[in-house]
Amino acid sequence: MENRTVLQQMISRPEFGPFVLLIAEILVFWAINPAFLSPGNISNTLAFTVELGLIALAMTLLMTSGEFDLSVGSVFGFAPVVMWTLFNSGTTSLEVGFLAALLIAAGIGLFNGVFVTRLKIPSFLVTLGMLLVVRGSALFITSGFPQRTWNAGDQWLAEVLVGDFMVGPFRLYMSLFWFILAAVLLHYLLTRTKAGNWIQAAGGNPNAAMARGVNVVRTKLGLFMLSSMLAAFAGVISSIRTSAANPNSGTGYELEVIAMVVIGGTALAGGRGTIIGTVLGIFILRVMRNGIVLIGVPGLAYNIFIGAIILGMMALHSWLERRHNAGV
Amino acid sequence: MRESEGMEELVRMEHIYKSYGRVQALRDVNLTVRRGEIVGLLGDNGAGKSTLIKVLSGAVPSTSGDIYIRGRKVQMKSTTDAIANGIETIYQDSALVTQLSISRNLFLGREPIKGPRFLGRMDMEEMDRVARDLLKKVGITKNIPPSTPIGSLSGGERQAVAIARAMHFDSDLIILDEPTNNLGVAETQGVLRFVRGARDSGHSCIFIAHNIHHVFQVVDRIVVMRMGTVVADNIDPKSSSVEEVERVITGMEHDAA
Ligand SMILES: Nc1ncnc2c1ncn2[C@@H]1O[C@H](COP(=O)(O)OP(=O)(O)OP(=O)(O)O)[C@@H](O)[C@H]1O
Ligand SMILES: [Mg+2]
Numbered sequence: 001m002e003n004r005t006v007l008q009q010m011i012s013r014p015e016f017g018p019f020v021l022l023i024a025e026i027l028v029f030w031a032i033n034p035a036f037l038s039p040g041n042i043s044n045t046l047a048f049t050v051e052l053g054l055i056a057l058a059m060t061l062l063m064t065s066g067e068f069d070l071s072v073g074s075v076f077g078f079a080p081v082v083m084w085t086l087f088n089s090g091t092t093s094l095e096v097g098f099l100a101a102l103l104i105a106a107g108i109g110l111f112n113g114v115f116v117t118r119l120k121i122p123s124f125l126v127t128l129g130m131l132l133v134v135r136g137s138a139l140f141i142t143s144g145f146p147q148r149t150w151n152a153g154d155q156w157l158a159e160v161l162v163g164d165f166m167v168g169p170f171r172l173y174m175s176l177f178w179f180i181l182a183a184v185l186l187h188y189l190l191t192r193t194k195a196g197n198w199i200q201a202a203g204g205n206p207n208a209a210m211a212r213g214v215n216v217v218r219t220k221l222g223l224f225m226l227s228s229m230l231a232a233f234a235g236v237i238s239s240i241r242t243s244a245a246n247p248n249s250g251t252g253y254e255l256e257v258i259a260m261v262v263i264g265g266t267a268l269a270g271g272r273g274t275i276i277g278t279v280l281g282i283f284i285l286r287v288m289r290n291g292i293v294l295i296g297v298p299g300l301a302y303n304i305f306i307g308a309i310i311l312g313m314m315a316l317h318s319w320l321e322r323r324h325n326a327g328v
Numbered sequence: 329m330r331e332s333e334g335m336e337e338l339v340r341m342e343h344i345y346k347s348y349g350r351v352q353a354l355r356d357v358n359l360t361v362r363r364g365e366i367v368g369l370l371g372d373n374g375a376g377k378s379t380l381i382k383v384l385s386g387a388v389p390s391t392s393g394d395i396y397i398r399g400r401k402v403q404m405k406s407t408t409d410a411i412a413n414g415i416e417t418i419y420q421d422s423a424l425v426t427q428l429s430i431s432r433n434l435f436l437g438r439e440p441i442k443g444p445r446f447l448g449r450m451d452m453e454e455m456d457r458v459a460r461d462l463l464k465k466v467g468i469t470k471n472i473p474p475s476t477p478i479g480s481l482s483g484g485e486r487q488a489v490a491i492a493r494a495m496h497f498d499s500d501l502i503i504l505d506e507p508t509n510n511l512g513v514a515e516t517q518g519v520l521r522f523v524r525g526a527r528d529s530g531h532s533c534i535f536i537a538h539n540i541h542h543v544f545q546v547v548d549r550i551v552v553m554r555m556g557t558v559v560a561d562n563i564d565p566k567s568s569s570v571e572e573v574e575r576v577i578t579g580m581e582h583d584a585a
Contacts, residue, residue, distance in 0.1 A: 192449050192450060192452075193447070193448040193449055193450060194439040194441065194448045194449075194450055195448055197428070197432050197435075197436060197439055197450065198436075198437075200425070200427060200428055200432075201425045201428060201432075201436055203427075204425035204426060204427040204428060205424070205425040205426065208423050208424060208425055208436075209425065209436065209437070210407070210408070211407040211408065211411065211423065212411070212436045212437030212438070213408055213411070213437035213438070214436060214437045267427075271425070271426075271427035272427045
């Protein structure tokens with residue numbers, strides 16, 4: 001085991017497959033259409049990718065602890081509706097509206113967590129129910145109409161969240177910075193800290209973890225709240241960037257996010273998770289969506305490619321897992 | 329005269345009853361374990377061995393009866409209570425998280441922290457150092473890196489890690505329920521060696537196994553259960569034969585020991 005080469009060790013890492021796939025994707029798209037790597041296209045792709053990515057980062061930890069959250073897409077749509085309804089109606093300032101949206105999201109996460117951990121209902125059912133409740137609330141509050149757009153130019157909060165700036169030919173948004181910060185912090189949390197050890201143990205063998213004094217319930221509650229809050233944060237960012245708080249936005253994101261996480265090598269059943277893998281998974285799916293448009297694949301065929309990638313990566317991870325268990 | 333006699337009493341279970349609905353799994357069981365003693369708990373399938381140690385380790389509540397540790401009466405409401413009282417139970421596989429490394433499992437729930445507490449950063453070097461030490465202590469001579477996930481260890485090595493953990497956190501009593509099940513010859517010898525190692529450093533053990541020969545190799549005293557009660561609690565493996573014990577287990581002879 002000790003005398004394996006560096007290359008062999010790299011290949012046996014769960015992140016290796018996704019990494020190769022991402023590079024291959026980029027090269028193929030670039031070869032077919034050089035505009036793929038143009039500053040304009042990169043800037044556009046990045047802007048939306050990091051918004052979805054923020055949700056995927058939190059979902060990685062939640063899935064490592066053995067649970068998942070189907071309500072993130074609806075929270076993504078609901079949080080900005082809350083914030084802008086409060087602001088537009090003159091009830092609160094934008095800052096207070098923002099805090100209120102995050103607090104409500106935390107409450108949604110807490111509710112999910114309590115139902116899952118205390119009432120022992122599978123997270124699939126709890127968060128599916130929550131998806132409907134939250135989406136329904138967003139539609140009800142707005143009567144189904146997008147919230148009025150506004151002039152966010154003079155709001156410092158909007159600048160901090162999604163202010164854009166040019167780096168050479170690239171237009172970058174502040175959200176990229178928030179994404180990188182979240183990725184670094186959560187990677188550190190998962191791999192280096194006591195909390196990370198507890199998250200993995202909670203997903204790997206909850207009974208053994210509880211017997212050692214690990215507070216599995218509180219660990220999961222915290223992760224459900226984190227997941228909801230990052231979804232709300234991402235939704236707010238997206239609403240400011242696109243100048244629209246649409247009660248329907250975020251529909252279907254939950255599945256795309258879960259796909260990103262498992263493509264990256266996090267185990268669906270819990271116990272093992274990787275933030276680096278998730279970052280790769282995020283880009284694999286977004287690059288694919290962007291690239292197939294650019295090389296002229298008919299829009300109706302997109303999902304064939306996305307689905308094929310998911311299946312292919314699952315096969316790879318399961319093969320690596322079996323090799324790993326066999327001690328290779 | 330056996331050496332364990334007269335030694336300090338560690339655990340005493342008195343008049344333990346346990347029923348699962350209409351099934352009476354334990355009937356007026358008394359059991360004493362002294363400090364530094366290995367007790368072999370024998371009995372046929374369904375005799376109540378696992379139930380008895382589950383009561384002791386807080387995994388199931390007894391219907392009635394008292395448990396004393398070092399002479400003090402205690403309530404075992406959960407496995408956490410038992411661990412806090414120095415009682416560690418090792419079932420095959422189930423006590424460890426297979427996805428986590430050896431050192432992360434050893435310190436699970438009691439991770440040493442390095443730097444500011446609020447950052448919660450684990451002291452991985454310290455954990456690895458202790459892990460390497462402990463693996464040597466329980467007699468694993470093969471050089472296994474402490475970063476190896478439990479999932480890629482053999483059954484015997486997993487038992488060793490669990491025993492090492494119990495030793496490190498100074499559990500007074502280590503309970504092993506059929507730790508040699510599904511193990512090969514060499515691995516079984518390994519586990520028996522770990523158990524002796526634990527005793528030699530002052531820990532008590534309750535050792536449950538169906539293979540009487542394994543039990544004979546390591547225990548100081550044999551307790552036999554049959555149909556929910558203790559039928560013999562002071563058999564000395566040095567002065568009894570395997571056949572005699574077998575007869576007590578099956579109930580063919582009532583006056584053994
Ligand atoms: N959870 C339970 N519900 C109902 N009955 C149970 C339960 N657990 C054990 N029993 C019953 O209690 C009795 C004692 O079981 P126990 O597991 O303690 O036996 P054992 O001596 O450990 O047997 P083995 O050697 O087969 O492991 C058996 O009759 C068993 O069927
Ligand atoms: Mg049993």
